[in-house]
Amino acid sequence: MAIHQIGIIMNGVTGRMGTNQHLIRSIVAIRKQGGVELPNGDKIMPDPILVGRQESKLQDLADKHGLTRISTDLDAALADPYNVIYFDSQTTVRRAADVKKAIAAGKHIYCEKPTATDLASSMELARLAREAGVKNGVVQDKLFLPGLLKLKRLVDSGFFGRILSVRMEFGYWVFEGDWQPAQRPSWNYRKEDGGGIIVDMFAHWRYVLDNLFGEVKAVSCIGVTHIPERWDEKGERYTATADDAAYATFELEGGIVVQANSSWTTRVNRDDLLTIHVDGTEGSAVAGLRDCKAQHRVHTPKPVWNPDIENPFKFIEQWDEVPGNTVYDNGFKVQWELFLKHVVIDTPFPWDLLEGAKGTQLADLGLQSWEERRWLDVPKLSL
Structure with missing residues (x-):
């Protein structure tokens, strides 16, 4: 059995997602389990070097998790041939420039999304990576959530018949930061820093819809900044310049209609922070992050609208849980x-x-679409 040591430059892991999902629950977890086993019995052992701007933060993070390699010099890390993968979970406005440097250095690329702040920059990264012949990937974590994997199983089995529509509800109340600290970073609410829920969540909705139901063909969207003032990590008031809610309709191939609400200004009264309700001619399902429940046409009740009597139906109880039938690992780690x-x-x-x-x-x-208040087609992309 051979051990393949893989040097990984991890840039931006002092942030919330980088620390929790990518470092602790993915790379550190893989190291603790003894690496990634290959079909021939060999194992891949990731060896991260934590890169960032504040040495003290990097050192503290490394010490907590038994790591030894840190650096505040990205160029030096890129110049080291031992490091073969570059990973980026910085803020969106910083990502494209450093990914380009990593491609030029011949590193394989794995990065968070959005990959850039605009389409031209994202396409440039894809072209540069292909021309350089480096392997590349983008985090698409929601595809590996237990709830969505169960939903995908229903889709692939033909359970729904012809899929008619999808309704997606995502979000929760993010505190303004004055009387309770906000649970998201302040840059999320400043457009000039790459913030906004449309930029953040539509990157998710694209791969979820494309992979589960069919390619997105058209979009209509209204964005809103419901909370105009917030307080940052230092307790200082600032003006929120980015959208904190988006109300969108997508048309998919095959005529499937998707309604998607994304909001950091809603209080949760549903089973999960994300729910996806799918209706088809043969059955329906509702998936959350971990669970999925379904109702086939033969089990569908026949309610009659009558507001003059107490509702005789307990609708929530009329659905069946979709079993997992397997053990689900952390989605970020799996990818x-x-x-x-x-x-x-x-x-x-x-x-x-x-x-x-x-x-x-x-x-x-x-x-x-929001700016022009109209439907827009989604052209196919190719390199």
């Missing part, structure tokens, strides 16, 4: 393992920088 295998033994990895650019495209079109 990391797939990308590591892609780099070492060239197994397939379809979620590349071009797929990431599709998310940026949908966000750009959503913002344009």
Whole structure:
């Protein structure tokens, strides 16, 4: 059995997502389990170098998790041939420039989404990576959530018959920061810093819709800044210049209609922070982050609208849980393992920088639709 040590530059892991999902629950977890096992019995052992601007933060993070390599010099980390993968979870406005440097240095690329702040920049990254011949991938974590995997199983089995419509509700109340600290960083609410829920969430909705139901063909969107003032991490008041809610309709191939509400200004009265309700001719389902419940046509009740009597139906109880039938690992970790295998033994990895650019495209079109108050078609992208 051979151990393949893989040096990984991890840039931006002092942020919330970078620390929790990518470092602790993915790379550190993979190291603790003894690496990623390959079909021949060999193992891949990731060896991260934490890169950022504040050495003290990097050192503290490394010490907590038994790591030894840190650096505030990205160029030096890129120049080291031991480091073969570059990972980026910085804020969106910083990502494209450093990914380009990593491509020029011949590193394989794995990064968070959105891959850039505009479609032209996202497409440039995809083209540069292809021309350089480096392997590349974009985090598309929601595809690996237990609830969505169960939903995908229903879709693939033909359970729904012809899918008619999808309704997506995402969000929760993000505190303004004055009387309770906000649970999201303040840059999320400043357009000039790459913030906004359309830029953030439409990158997710593109790959979720494309992979589960069919390609997105058109979009209509209204964005809103419901909370005009917030307080930052230092307790200082600032003006929110980015949208904190978006109300969109998407048309998919096959005529499927999707209604998607995304909001950081809503209080949750549903089963999960994200719910996806799918209606088809043969059945319906509702999926959350971990659970999924379904109702087939033969089990569908026949309610009659009558507001003059107490509702005799307990609708929530009329659905059946879709069993897991397996053990689900952390979605970020699962995709990391797939990308590591892609780099070492060239197994397939379809979620590349071009797929990431599709998310940026949908966000750009959503913002344009909002500005122009009209439907927009979603053109096919190709390199």
